[in-house]
Amino acid sequence: MKRKRDNSDDDRGDDGPRCYFCGSAGEWTTYSIWAGFCVSSKRTSDWWSGKTRVEALYRDLKQIGIHACDACVQGWWTRRYLIGTIGWGVPTFLILIGAAIVPFLGLSPSNMWGILITLSLFGVLIGLLWVLEVWELVLPSYQTATVEYMVLDRVQADFEKEGDSVFTDSEYRCMFLHESPDDE
Ligand SMILES: [Zn+2]
Secondary structure, eight states: OOOOOOOTTOOOOTTSOOOTTTOOOSSEEEEEEEEEEEEEEEEEEETTTTEEEEEEEEEEEEEEEEEEEHHHHHHHHHHHHHHHHHHHHHHHHHHHHHHHHGGGSOOOHHHHHHHHHHHHHHHHHHHHHHHHHHHHHHSOOOOHHHHHHHHHHHHGGGGGGGOSEEEEHHHHHHHTSOOOTTOO
């Protein structure tokens, strides 16, 4: 990810590339998407190993560079993780309230502990997911593979003519170049 530069005066010319989404000449990063047509695909499952092998043939696979400015990416990121924070925060909160009410319901101790243990198991699981969402909202990592999906989601419809299959750059490198997803 490029560092943001202060260019509030915006003294750059109009000839430079601009953000694909908002047209701003601010600091941008190029994200690659790949589009092509699937000619054939074959799926074989091996139930012994539980592995599925997919072989597919594509034609006219081409790389399309999309400029996205930092402001657009930050906006998508905030919206995405704000929704996640609320989405996982509400059930976490309800479970906490439930756990606080259970001791006052006059249940037998075994029933009460049974419910409390069940609630805490769910609470820990859902609470962890909530913490991950909050973490990305407060300390955004702008992880490339995730941002690529955000870009792809927004441009997919614009490149329908380029192919019936689209991939992010990370997917492309993983599927066609057999690089591990963590290579940067
Ligand atoms: Zn933008």
